[in-house]
Amino acid sequence: MAKRIDVSHLNVYYSNFLAVEDVTLAVEPKAVTAFIGPSGCGKSTVLRTLNRMHEVTPGARIEGKIMLDHEDIYGADIDPVNVRSTIGMVFQKPNPFPTMSIYGNVVAGIKLKKRTKRSELDDVVEASLRGANLWEEVKDRLDRPGSVLSGGQQQRLCIARAIAIQPQVLLMDEPCSALDPISTLAIEELIHELKQRYTIVIVTHNMQQAARVSDTTAFFNIAGTGKPGKLIEMNTTANIFSSPTEKATEDYISGRFG
Amino acid sequence: MTTLINPEAPVGAPLGKSSRPRDALFAGISRGSGIVVLIVMGAIGVFLLWKALPALSANTASFLTTSPWFPDDAQPKFGIAALAFGTLLSSVIAMVIAVPVGIGVALYTAHYAPRRFAPTLGYIVDLLAAVPSIIFGLWGLQILMPNSIGLWRWLDDHFGFIPLFSNEQNIYTRSIALAAVVLAIMILPTVSAISREVFAQVPPGHIEAALALGATRWETMRTAVFPFARPGMVSAAMLGLGRALGETIAVALILSATFKINWQVTEPGGNTFAANIALKWNEAGTIGLGALIASGLVLYVITFAVNMAARLVVERRRDFSGAN
Numbered sequence A: 001m002a003k004r005i006d007v008s009h010l011n012v013y014y015s016n017f018l019a020v021e022d023v024t025l026a027v028e029p030k031a032v033t034a035f036i037g038p039s040g041c042g043k044s045t046v047l048r049t050l051n052r053m054h055e056v057t058p059g060a061r062i063e064g065k066i067m068l069d070h071e072d073i074y075g076a077d078i079d080p081v082n083v084r085s086t087i088g089m090v091f092q093k094p095n096p097f098p099t100m101s102i103y104g105n106v107v108a109g110i111k112l113k114k115r116t117k118r119s120e121l122d123d124v125v126e127a128s129l130r131g132a133n134l135w136e137e138v139k140d141r142l143d144r145p146g147s148v149l150s151g152g153q154q155q156r157l158c159i160a161r162a163i164a165i166q167p168q169v170l171l172m173d174e175p176c177s178a179l180d181p182i183s184t185l186a187i188e189e190l191i192h193e194l195k196q197r198y199t200i201v202i203v204t205h206n207m208q209q210a211a212r213v214s215d216t217t218a219f220f221n222i223a224g225t226g227k228p229g230k231l232i233e234m235n236t237t238a239n240i241f242s243s244p245t246e247k248a249t250e251d252y253i254s255g256r257f258g
Numbered sequence B: 001m002t003t004l005i006n007p008e009a010p011v012g013a014p015l016g017k018s019s020r021p022r023d024a025l026f027a028g029i030s031r032g033s034g035i036v037v038l039i040v041m042g043a044i045g046v047f048l049l050w051k052a053l054p055a056l057s058a059n060t061a062s063f064l065t066t067s068p069w070f071p072d073d074a075q076p077k078f079g080i081a082a083l084a085f086g087t088l089l090s091s092v093i094a095m096v097i098a099v100p101v102g103i104g105v106a107l108y109t110a111h112y113a114p115r116r117f118a119p120t121l122g123y124i125v126d127l128l129a130a131v132p133s134i135i136f137g138l139w140g141l142q143i144l145m146p147n148s149i150g151l152w153r154w155l156d157d158h159f160g161f162i163p164l165f166s167n168e169q170n171i172y173t174r175s176i177a178l179a180a181v182v183l184a185i186m187i188l189p190t191v192s193a194i195s196r197e198v199f200a201q202v203p204p205g206h207i208e209a210a211l212a213l214g215a216t217r218w219e220t221m222r223t224a225v226f227p228f229a230r231p232g233m234v235s236a237a238m239l240g241l242g243r244a245l246g247e248t249i250a251v252a253l254i255l256s257a258t259f260k261i262n263w264q265v266t267e268p269g270g271n272t273f274a275a276n277i278a279l280k281w282n283e284a285g286t287i288g289l290g291a292l293i294a295s296g297l298v299l300y301v302i303t304f305a306v307n308m309a310a311r312l313v314v315e316r317r318r319d320f321s322g323a324n
Helices: A043-050 A080-086 A102-113 A118-131 A151-164 A181-194 A207-213 A237-242 A247-253 B021-058 B081-112 B118-129 B133-159 B176-200 B204-212 B217-246 B249-254 B273-283 B286-316
Strands: A005-014 A017-027 A032-036 A060-068 A087-090 A169-173 A199-203 A216-222 A229-236
Touching: A005 A043, A017 A043, A017 A216, A032 A043, A032 A207, A043 A060, A043 A169, A043 A199, A043 A216, A043 A229, A080 A087, A080 A102, A087 A151, A102 A118, A102 A151, A102 B217, A118 A151, A151 A169, A151 A181, A151 B204, A181 A199, A181 A207, A199 A207, A207 A237, A216 A237, A216 A247, A229 A237, A229 A247, A237 A247, B021 B286, B081 B118, B081 B176, B081 B217, B081 B273, B081 B286, B118 B176, B133 B176, B133 B249, B176 B217, B176 B249, B204 B217, B217 B273, B217 B286, B249 B273, B273 B286
Parallel strands: A017 A229, A032 A199, A032 A216, A087 A169, A169 A199
Antiparallel strands: A005 A017, A005 A060, A216 A229
């Protein structure tokens, strides 16, 4: 159910602008990898290359190689649509489909793939909402629009929607930055549970969050405006926060900049 | 209403009594504008009814179910059955053609066309809306009519078993079908311009959400774009329908006016409210004018009803509209 990702010599471009330069890193299966770093350092950009969402922006492209287990996800015969249904994504701003019910949101991804019997869908909905710790709160109003939920509930609904299609990897792009502390805690606990089954990559602005939820941390930095972002250091989260080898990492985690 | 500026207001007035002249002015202007629209709408209705009543009471036939139009006879005899039929049928056919095409054009310009090319295409479609209707009428009469005869004959030959397409007169000109095609081209820019705006307003987050679930481009349209844009698409279709229902000169030029209910739309004949008013106005006597105004009143009511129906469709799923 969970696969590893190997990124080697990744350059990411927006048209001719080199946004991220020469990133090589490994994402371990059934673990949480956090990307941290100051704004504009390219951590979200790298995340979006992992499920080929980067290229949705006009003019965006990459160089380098990204392997999902033994498959090159940028291979010539690879359909980005399949990559995206294998590698799920949760966005910064909760984005449930406003025109769909809670139930409809959870099954949206499944309905794209194949016709499924209502009873099977019911099971998936319950399992996914339980998986996202949302079932008890919404089980009596599955037919209501997703927009009636609070921000934190909406984000958990988006997580339920993402895990309903049984991805191998779950990418989270600052999933708590629009949420209050209680909802943030709920999502973080959920991440702990999800890593039993999924490979998780999370981008976060919040260093405490990275320290709390992740097993491995990658620190990205940028030399200045217009310069490309780079991966500075990657190590176990304990090591990054206790004894970073790079000066920039130490400055960032000790709050001297960023 | 209070006066806008109170010269006696003390400096550092108590909390309860602040006068905000600009707020009051703005509220007054917007309230006034709203009331003016209501008054105009009401006044039009009252005017039509007042002018129509004498003719309606002189009518010896049933106004709603009669087809012939002889208001200035000694025994005035007229009804709107054929007019309503022609108006609705030509407009509905125009919608059936223009709405899918217009939405397709809008979808292409908003989400499919190459970035450099899309604005130009949108601009050209918008320009189509600026062409005066008389030009469309002349084009329909001079160019489209002689060149479309083959199409109508083909429809008759191959689909003649459908009453709509059969043609017993073997004359394929000046028909409801021809008028409907011209109407379709006229309302196309309205439908497409409004649809394009609503497609462009779909939040990028929803499109990304669909893509990230593994949706193809078309599935993204179905999952995220269409449902969000649905109320706007309904409005676009209804505005187009409104224009088609009321279009006068192009239809008047093309149709050879008859007062018959004929489902065989490729045969010559048919008539609409607006075209009939334009054609008959100058030759109408006192009762004739009243009769035409009465038919205008019916058109007014139909347009109103169509718009209300569209509102209801949009309101019904308000919770799911994405507006909250």
